[in-house]
Structure formats: C-alpha cells, structure tokens
Amino acid sequence: EVQLVESGGGLVQPGGSLRLSCAASGFTFPTFWMHWVRQAPGKGLVWVSRINTDGISTTYADPVKGRFTVSRDNARNTVYLHMNSLRAEDTAVYYCVRDPGCSETSCADYWGQGTLVTVSS
Amino acid sequence: DIQMTQSPSFVSASVGDRVIITCRASQVISNWLAWYQQKPGKAPRLLIYAASILQSGVPSRFSGSGSGTDFTLTISSLQPEDFAIYYCQQANSFSWTFGQGTKVEIK
Numbered sequence: 001e002v003q004l005v006e007s008g009g010g011l012v013q014p015g016g017s018l019r020l021s022c023a024a025s026g027f028t029f030p031t032f033w034m035h036w037v038r039q040a041p042g043k044g045l046v047w048v049s050r051i052n053t054d055g056i057s058t059t060y061a062d063p064v065k066g067r068f069t070v071s072r073d074n075a076r077n078t079v080y081l082h083m084n085s086l087r088a089e090d091t092a093v094y095y096c097v098r099d100p101g102c103s104e105t106s107c108a109d110y111w112g113q114g115t116l117v118t119v120s121s
Numbered sequence: 122d123i124q125m126t127q128s129p130s131f132v133s134a135s136v137g138d139r140v141i142i143t144c145r146a147s148q149v150i151s152n153w154l155a156w157y158q159q160k161p162g163k164a165p166r167l168l169i170y171a172a173s174i175l176q177s178g179v180p181s182r183f184s185g186s187g188s189g190t191d192f193t194l195t196i197s198s199l200q201p202e203d204f205a206i207y208y209c210q211q212a213n214s215f216s217w218t219f220g221q222g223t224k225v226e227i228k
Contacts, residue, residue, distance in 0.1 A: 035217070045157075045165065045208055047217035059215045062122075095164055102170040106212035107155035109176065111164035 002026040002110045004096045009115030012086055016119070020081040022096030022112055030054075030074040033099040035108060036081050038092035048094070051079060063089070086119045093117075123147050123211050127220035133228045140196040142223045144209035149189050153213040156185055156194045159222075160205045168207075169194065199225070 008020040022034070036048040049060045049070040058070050069082040079096060093116050097108035124147040134140050144154065152172040157165040167176045169185035172192055182197040196203055204227055209220040 037217075044222045045159075045210075045219040047210075047219065050216070061216060102155065102212075103174055105153045105155070105171045106217070107167060107170040107210065108157075108165070109167050109170075111166075114164060 002098070004098065004110055004112035006094065006096050006112040006115040009094065009117045011118045011120065013121050014087060014119055016086050017082070017084045018086065018117060020083065020094055020096075020115055020117070022079045022081075024077045024079070024096075024098070027098070029077040033101075033106075034070075034072065034079045035097045035099055036070060036079075037095045037097055037108070037111075038090075039095070039114075040089075040092040043092075046092075049081065050099070083117070086117075088119050091117060091119050122216070123150065123214055123218050125209055125211055125218050125220040127207075127209055127223050130221065130223060132223060132225045134199050134225060135228045136199055136201055138199045138228075140199055140203075140225060142194045142207055142209075142225075144187075144192045144194070144220050146190045146192075146211055146213075148213075150211045150213035152188050153211055154185075154187070154192050155210045155212070156183075157208045157210065158203075158205045159208065165208065196225075201227075 003025045005023045035050040051070045055072045067085045072079040093114040095114045096112040098110040154172045156169040159165040173185045206222045
C-alpha cells in the first residue's frame, strides 16, 4: 500500500525556519518525481515545489523561491522541504504528493495526510 | 505563469443531477490537465488525468473532456458522496497551477 507520511510541522515565529519530512513507503520511491502542495486554512490548493527522481532538478513557486529548498534521500525514501524566512502567509497545511507521470503528463496520484505549519508571533 | 479559472465557483445540486464544471487555462496546455476532489479535513483525491483518463477506482459517473485551453468535468448522476470541492490542475509548464475550486453542495 502506498503511503506518504509528513512530519515536522508546527508553530514558528516569523523569520524562523522549519524542515518538513515526508516518508514514503509501498512503492519504488527513487523512480517517482515528488511535489509539495500547500493549502492555507479555508483556501484552495497551491503548488509549492517539485523534485525529480535523482534530486538534481528542482522547481519552486515564485512566493517561496529563495526561501524554500526541496531535497530527497532515496536511500531513506524521504523527501524534505526546508523552509527559511517564514512569513505569516506561509501558514498552511503542507501536502507531500507523488507524481507517477500520468500518461506522459503530470499529476498527483497519492497525497499524504498533510502537516500544519503556523507562522505567528 | 499559466492561470486556471474554474466556473462556477459554487454549485447547488440534488442527488441524481448532472453537474458540469469547467476549467479554462490562460494559454494552451494540450491535455496536461487533472481533476481532484477534496472533502472537508481530507487530502485531495485524483479523479481524472490527461484531461480524460479516469483514475483507477474512480466511479464511471465522473468524466473529463477538453484540450487546449477549455476543459470540463462532468458528474453524470450526482451521488451523496460527491458533495465536495473540485479542483482542476494544469501541469504544462515546469510548475503546476490549480484552479480556485468549485464547491458542490446539496440543494
């Protein structure tokens, strides 16, 4: 069974840092691209970042570029999101998602349960 | 950046109704479009990918169509478990963009 389990969320002050982790199981992790998607309370889905299979290629949404870094450890079946210089507007549930390629397009076929990040003083 | 606009933002419908949700991209995205369903407090669920391919395990009352800039999600006969928020998502560029969501509520 495919599972994605996020951890690392919590309350952090503006300007602070957090590292989110997503532990994957039930599939061959090194062969899948992975993404992070966030959702502010009561709001819609917003894509944050993606990382390719070997971790060499990464892409970020403009609001987090230069502050967030995505990485992965294929030996540990884990993807990370390092978040620096956090702002109130980064408050959201952060989801880790798997991208299977979706018939040569791109989509999220499995989602974690999400981890809540709250940025507040 | 590619923008995705869903309409309507809100649908009030009854069990058994046919519901159509549309999604328009700000530029051509071929068939690089997916649809998701989200229920309160839960992670989204993939329904449709590549504009028209039904994800495994999704009931056949859901269908998707379109190409280029205009896409639709159709629920042929609304069931009680279908009341949720639906999002479209484009993946034509290196980044993803989601629509703002369409809430389907019970009439």
